Amino acid sequence: MAKLVVLYKTPADSAAFDAYYMTKHVPLAKQIPGLARYEISTGPVTTPQGPSSYHLAAVLEFDSFEAxxxxxxxxxxxxxxxxxxxxxxxxxxxxxxxTKEV
Structure with missing residues (x-):
């Protein structure tokens, strides 16, 4: 499987980001040919040390790197x-x- 991970940095207006992302961007991205799976983070994006500079993580999965x-x-x-x-x-x-399973 091949993956595209998008780490969105914390925006100036998180509520506006979230509204646009869910209503406009997700439907647009779901039209990408070959997209097998699309996941997003559901809570804060953190590090083992605590907060991060990222607001949202998206993982898009395809059957191959070519796809x-x-x-x-x-x-x-x-x-x-x-x-x-x-x-x-x-x-x-x-x-x-x-990716490969190990």
Missing amino acids: LGAGLGSPEGQAAARDVGNFADAGADLLLFD
Whole structure:
């Protein structure tokens, strides 16, 4: 499985971020071809030492790294990527990787 992890930094207005994310961005992102699973954090994003600078973590899963690349490169993937600027005023960190069970 291949994963895209998006770590959204704490925005200026968390309530506005959450409302936009759930009503606009999630439906847009769910249209990405090849998306097999989409999970988001449900509480504070913390570290073992305590609070973090992140407001929300999203994990998008694809069957392969090739499927992830094709999905992100699709018109739907590009639309979702462009949309991040509409609500993530503090920015986001993206991690892409393939996985294997051990």
